[in-house]
Amino acid sequence: MMGGMSEQPKYQQLAAALRREIDNGVYPPGARLPSESELSARFGASRNTVRNGLKLLVSEGLVTSSQGLGYDVRSHEVFELNASRFENLTFPQNGDSYTTDVTNAGRRPHQTLRVEMRPAPPDIAERLKVEAGSKTVLRFCHRYVDDVPWSTQATYYPGWLMERAPRLTEPGDIAEGTTRYLTGAGVEQVGYFDEIATRMPTPEEARLLEIGAGVPVLLWTRTGHSRDEPVRCTVTTLRGDLNRMNYEIGDLAALGGAE
Amino acid sequence: MMGGMSEQPKYQQLAAALRREIDNGVYPPGARLPSESELSARFGASRNTVRNGLKLLVSEGLVTSSQGLGYDVRSHEVFELNASRFENLTFPQNGDSYTTDVTNAGRRPHQTLRVEMRPAPPDIAERLKVEAGSKTVLRFCHRYVDDVPWSTQATYYPGWLMERAPRLTEPGDIAEGTTRYLTGAGVEQVGYFDEIATRMPTPEEARLLEIGAGVPVLLWTRTGHSRDEPVRCTVTTLRGDLNRMNYEIGDLAALGGAE
DNA sequence: ACATCGAGCTTGTACCAACAAGTCGACCAG
């Protein structure tokens, strides 16, 4: 091409130029970028090349795209606000109190629940110390906050638990919360093992959480143990752009102004 | 098109098919996928469509691509192995024993350390309870395991700590580890506050960690507290495809066979 | 024996074209 020494591919140059303009406030948060065809004209590149560049920006979380509308510069405000909310929402000592916590925070919770019998997937079976493919109860929860998809949560209970806690198989909610119900049924959880990983969402996850391409998810796998054995395993898929996990280790609460 | 009821786009169907085959061991970890042109013939799709599908798998971390070679199924061994390693590496009571732990595991550690005086960035200042822009010591560490970039770690120490622990400002390593050095200097950490988030890497991070497009990073921010106040804040950027964070909550260690 | 080159494979970049699908607003009929 004409430029001469162009070390970088054109789509990366395009992305860099737009990134700079976004940083400099030419396109402030919430603003709409020029359309693909406009950018195509401006940079002298084909629409495909423009799309490649824009895909980079989307994957960095700088912009989002919506079919029929265009590309919007993301605002970071939302990110921080919801992050701290999440904290209150899930961690204060074995809450299971998603609904009440969200309500108390002045926001509107909404969830759909699906209960199935499922053979244990290998990774779950390992954590529950049961045989892969053995009978488990899967309670699958899709949660919203103010109509924004928040997380999907799949909790597996080993089959042997059903004798002691039969209501887990019933389709509806358990009013007092599953943790409390389990405790009442003589199955108390005395410890948790948490694993946190990240990856890009599968198309299915992207659909459920309504996240654009390029936003990673946070995978939170919590295995709850009674005094004798693991009693449940929860795999939560969280929007990476809206959530942050917090852990306190040691005697932080007892300290003076520490946090 | 002719197929009739194809709810999903073709490239997603293709990705789903390959994902299933990878899960089922048709393409075991380390194996090479058929080339784009072969897949194109097999699925009756154009090379563009095939590439779109493969890009999904890459972004999910299932496969990697290298120009001139092809697409390789990623081995989960590395992932899992390093995950548990990571655990030992950082968590068992204030290790700071990265070097020794990695060596004991039969792997070769390598790190570069940079020590600077830096005004505190706003987010760090907030966590350290000092004024933004006030003097801090930044110890920046770039770590490798077996020559694979592993993480970057930026630890900030508040300026007031320098009177009691002057060696923190010296450029070289601290042989006994910074945690032990701090304890010896009368600054014992009795609690930590951990925050874990995820996002796509900046170009700079992608360069340092040598991660391809589509792989997110795990951000681990640990604030260490003495009995009176925060004494340091460590921001670790980990390759999301090689790392997993594990936390034990409650009395897991005391249990019988519970993990 | 050994370095060098090149054919033939791979993925990466770039271009073009066409249609599907989603959104919005202008317009028109009731």
Place this chain on the structure above:
DNA sequence: CTGGTCGACTTGTTGGTACAAGCTCGATGT
């Protein structure tokens, strides 16, 4: 005024082509 249609715009998907760039390996020549 209300409600629906339709057209003009947007991004999403799929098809094609060509060449660049990176890797492997065998043939070639010294």
